[in-house]
Amino acid sequence: MTCQSFEASERRADANTRAVESDESHIALAMKELKNTGWYWGSLTANGAKEILQDATEGTFLLRDSSQRDYLFTISAVTSAASTNGTVQLILTKPLYTSTPSLQHLSRIAINRRTQQIQALPLPNRLKDYLLDYTYNV
Structure with missing residues (x-):
């Protein structure tokens, strides 16, 4: 292997490492935002979700792993x-929260x-930043 091809290989490896780190950073940020929504249920099973949603009204939803x-x-x-x-049109109107959201959070949703x-x-x-930090309309 020549010195030039080794350097090019090294640059590609560095770029790949940075891309993976960037992807991991984006995923970590998205997970933080999802946890803040209150309607992300984590590792809930399909049967568990079905049981939780059984008495809910049409349009109620939750997000799970x-x-x-x-x-x-x-x-x-x-x-x-x-x-x-084989397809169903979903209209997602009401998130099912893991626990009762705070009045502060509910106010933010209403204002947004x-x-x-x-x-x-x-x-x-500071309050404007808090309002803008939550970008979902549900």
């Missing part, structure tokens, strides 16, 4: 639609539903 190796997550939802061609212009609100910057 997937039991399939090719996927990170699975959405379990209540739907009344019957599948005729009413306006997309958080920066224009007459609020302290």
